[in-house]
Amino acid sequence: MNALTRPRYQRGFTLIEIMIVVAIIALLAAIGTSNMLRARKRAQAAKILDDLRTIDGALDQYAIEFNKSEGAPAEFADLQPYMKRMNKLSLLGADVFGQAYGPYSVDFTPKVADFTFSSLSDVAPAEFWSPYK
Template identity: 45%
Template sequence: MKTRTSKKSGFTLVEIMIVVAIIGLLAAIAIPNFVKARSTSQQNACINNLRQMDGAMQEYALENKLGSTATYTLSNLLPYLKLTTGGNLPACPASGTYTAGASVTNGPTCSLSGQNPFPHAMQ
């Protein structure tokens, strides 16, 4: 009499659960690092935009012989931003808004400048 032996190949439930647990652990480690890296890059891009606008504001003040208490608007800076941003005001990558400083000695600021953990402010 012949006995039938069948070879079933496949993964057991325990093996699948271990693989799912490992993938979950890797995701738990990777996702916070990705979010932090994204926030840091947005902060750096925003600070770079503020520096470009500050440089344009300094050029505007020098060219128009403005004193330190003179005021300006962001639209005054458009001619000085042509080389860097194509003549447009830069936009904060984190959806903040830029405002002009109170005077020429105060540079532009971002609406996200006081928020933690990644404030968008020039040092």
């Protein structure tokens, strides 16, 4: 008997074959999900590091324009004119976890919040944050 002349009850896949396919798909989904979550956390860490660099540059520009001495405090509102308009950072002044950046002080680098550091420590070690930790 060939495949075209088999009786009706012998066509299709067996239960074992279907279960193997489902198990393979589940395994691939589990691997893909964990990689996707790790990549998301890495992107969040890179965004926060970019924000810290932006704040550091804005602090420098603010200090030069207003002739501020080392250690002079600054407010986020003082730095906003030195950031791109409509940038999320310039509107909110907080990182992706809602943690506020600051306090701001001339000639001192802004620091990453402790909550943010601990949340992203598995994908961004301490060296990643240098000099912002």
